[in-house]
Amino acid sequence: MNEALLEKLRTQLANPGKIGIVTxxxxxxxxxxxxxGLYHLLKQFGHKIEIFTPNRYPEFLAWMPESERVVVFDEQNSAATALLNSCDTIFTLDFNAFHRAGDMEHALKNKSAFYVMVDHHQMPDTYAQITFSDTGYASTCEMIYDLAVGLGWQEYVNKDVAACLYTGIVTDTGSFRFAATKPSTHLAVAYLMQTGIDHAKIYSNIHDNFSADRLQLMGRSLQNLKVFPEKKTAYTKLSQAELDAFNYVKGDTEGLVNLALSIKGIVFAAIFIEHTDEKIIKISFRSQGDFDVNQFARAHFNGGGHINAAGGKSNVSLAETIQKFEELVLNLDI
Ligand SMILES: [Mn+2]
Known part of the structure; x- marks a missing residue:
C-alpha cells in the first residue's frame, strides 16, 4: 500500500464524517x-456510514453481520439518492468505473464527494481522489485488510470485520486455489481466523445452500458440455427453456463455468447462457495459466475482466454465438 495515499486517507478520515460505501x-x-468489512472497521471511529448496493445482494450473503442495514438502491431510488447525497466521503469497492454501478451510475456521476476507490480490476477510471488499484490482489477484501494494517488499525480488525473480509477472500480466490492467491493472502487469513471467526460455518453459509433445482440445472449444463481436447477448451450452454425447466433464479448458474476447467488438460472454459427477456447471451470465460480471457472477451464478445476470469455478451442467437465461438476456438493457438 502506497504510504502517501495512506496518509491522504488517514487525513480524510481523521474526524468523524458521513461516509458512503458503494458496491x-x-x-x-x-x-x-x-x-x-470496511463498515465494521470504520464505525469504531464514530463515522456515520451508509452502505449501498445498486441492486439486491444474493441470499447466501444475508447472514453477514448487519447486512440488513445495506441500502438497496433500485428498491428505494429517491430515498437512496438523498442518503448518498448526504455523504462527504464515498468509497467505491471492488469496481473501478461508475458504469459498473448499474442504476447508481447517474447518482454517482452527479455527486461530488471525496471518492476513494479500492479495487483489483484492470484499467481503473480516474474519478477518485484516492485510488487504491492493484490487479495483483486476489480480492478487494484482502486490500481492505492491508489498508487497515497500513493505517495502523490492525487491532480494530475484530470478529465482524474478519468474518466479512474472510468471505470475500474465500469467494474471490475460489477457496484459495486461484493463481492470484499469495502467501500474503494466507497471512491475512491467519490474522482474520485468530479473531475467532467460525470459518467452517462461513464456508458452509457460502457453499451449502443449493436448491435441488440448481443441482439439476448443473447436471444439465454438464450434459451440454462440449470438449475440444486438441484446443484444451471446453464449453457448455444453457438455453432459456432449460433455465425455465429448472425454475432458474439469479445466481443458479454461478460457478458452472469452473466445472469445465476441472477436466484434465483443459485450460480454457466458457459457458453461454440465453436470457430471452434481455435479448442477450451472457457469457463467462475462465482459464488457467497464460491464456488471457480478458483479451479474448474484449476482442470478440463485448466484455472483459481479468486474465483468468472474464465476462462477455452477444446480441445474436445462442446457436450463432456458439458457432462464432467454435470458429474462434478452432483457430486458437493454445
Ligand atoms: Mn473482487
Whole structure:
C-alpha cells in the first residue's frame, strides 16, 4: 500500500464524517465482504456510514453481520439518492468505473464527494481522489485488510470485520486455489481466523445452500458440455427453456463455468447462457495459466475482466454465438 495515499486517507478520515460505501451491481462475496468489512472497521471511529448496493445482494450473503442495514438502491431510488447525497466521503469497492454501478451510475456521476476507490480490476477510471488499484490482489477484501494494517488499525480488525473480509477472500480466490492467491493472502487469513471467526460455518453459509433445482440445472449444463481436447477448451450452454425447466433464479448458474476447467488438460472454459427477456447471451470465460480471457472477451464478445476470469455478451442467437465461438476456438493457438 502506497504510504502517501495512506496518509491522504488517514487525513480524510481523521474526524468523524458521513461516509458512503458503494458496491458494484450484482454484488458478490468480495463486494459485500469488503463493504461490510470496511463498515465494521470504520464505525469504531464514530463515522456515520451508509452502505449501498445498486441492486439486491444474493441470499447466501444475508447472514453477514448487519447486512440488513445495506441500502438497496433500485428498491428505494429517491430515498437512496438523498442518503448518498448526504455523504462527504464515498468509497467505491471492488469496481473501478461508475458504469459498473448499474442504476447508481447517474447518482454517482452527479455527486461530488471525496471518492476513494479500492479495487483489483484492470484499467481503473480516474474519478477518485484516492485510488487504491492493484490487479495483483486476489480480492478487494484482502486490500481492505492491508489498508487497515497500513493505517495502523490492525487491532480494530475484530470478529465482524474478519468474518466479512474472510468471505470475500474465500469467494474471490475460489477457496484459495486461484493463481492470484499469495502467501500474503494466507497471512491475512491467519490474522482474520485468530479473531475467532467460525470459518467452517462461513464456508458452509457460502457453499451449502443449493436448491435441488440448481443441482439439476448443473447436471444439465454438464450434459451440454462440449470438449475440444486438441484446443484444451471446453464449453457448455444453457438455453432459456432449460433455465425455465429448472425454475432458474439469479445466481443458479454461478460457478458452472469452473466445472469445465476441472477436466484434465483443459485450460480454457466458457459457458453461454440465453436470457430471452434481455435479448442477450451472457457469457463467462475462465482459464488457467497464460491464456488471457480478458483479451479474448474484449476482442470478440463485448466484455472483459481479468486474465483468468472474464465476462462477455452477444446480441445474436445462442446457436450463432456458439458457432462464432467454435470458429474462434478452432483457430486458437493454445
Ligand atoms: Mn473482487
Amino acid at each position: 458494484h451491481k450484482s454484488p458478490d462475496g468480495d463486494a459485500m465482504g469488503s463493504s461490510l
